[in-house]
């Protein structure tokens with residue numbers, strides 16, 4: 001039986017704030033910061049992320065009409081566009097030859113996924129037009145990632161874009177595929193089948209080896225901030241589709 005989901009059943013805002021409490025999201029506090037702990041913390045962030053309200057919505061059976069799925073994709077397009085710009089900016093501004101080969105490879109493997117999604121969305125419409133959605137909060141959340149490519153070091157950018165955003169993608173597409181693309185029509189989703197995002201998550205980890213304790217401490221902060229932003233971004237996507245088309 002499909003759950004009659006409404007916003008009251010979704011985790012409330014407080015759940016997001018609970019997720020960013022240091023006591024919950026900073027495992028291994030007694031140990032010296034290291035790459036090993038950074039990776040283990042990431043596993044915990046990933047595990048917590050699977051409880052995001054968007055995934056509860058996807059599992060509830062809410063997305064049972066093309067209208068709801070298309071509404072979701074119209075909002076998701078905003079993030080897809082920003083992700084592409086963020087990857088482009090990160091790669092374009094990277095001057096350190098220790099990082100440029102990996103940044104270029106990652107960029108090439110992601111290039112054009114935003115346009116792929118637009119094409120997927122136009123195919124289902126007889127007028128071939130895309131439904132454009134806007135939301136100031138979603139825009140601001142997406143912009144955080146873009147702006148960080150101007151201010152973070154390449155080490156910190158790997159934490160944001162690989163360790164966090166790609167781990168998010170690996171979880172997201174697992175939940176989104178059966179809810180949003182149950183008949184396997186969308187090329188954008190096909191591009192994320194398999195373990196490609198898991199591979200992206202691990203890209204660049206070798207570049208984070210042999211840093212100082214204070215550098216790892218800083219990466220912990222960036223990691224926590226990036227996961228909090230991803231949690232909020234995904235939660236906002238869920239809120240928006242329900243606001244547009246409440247469940248009956």
Ligand SMILES: [Fe+2]
Pocket residue numbers: 110166169196197200
């Ligand atoms: Fe990826």
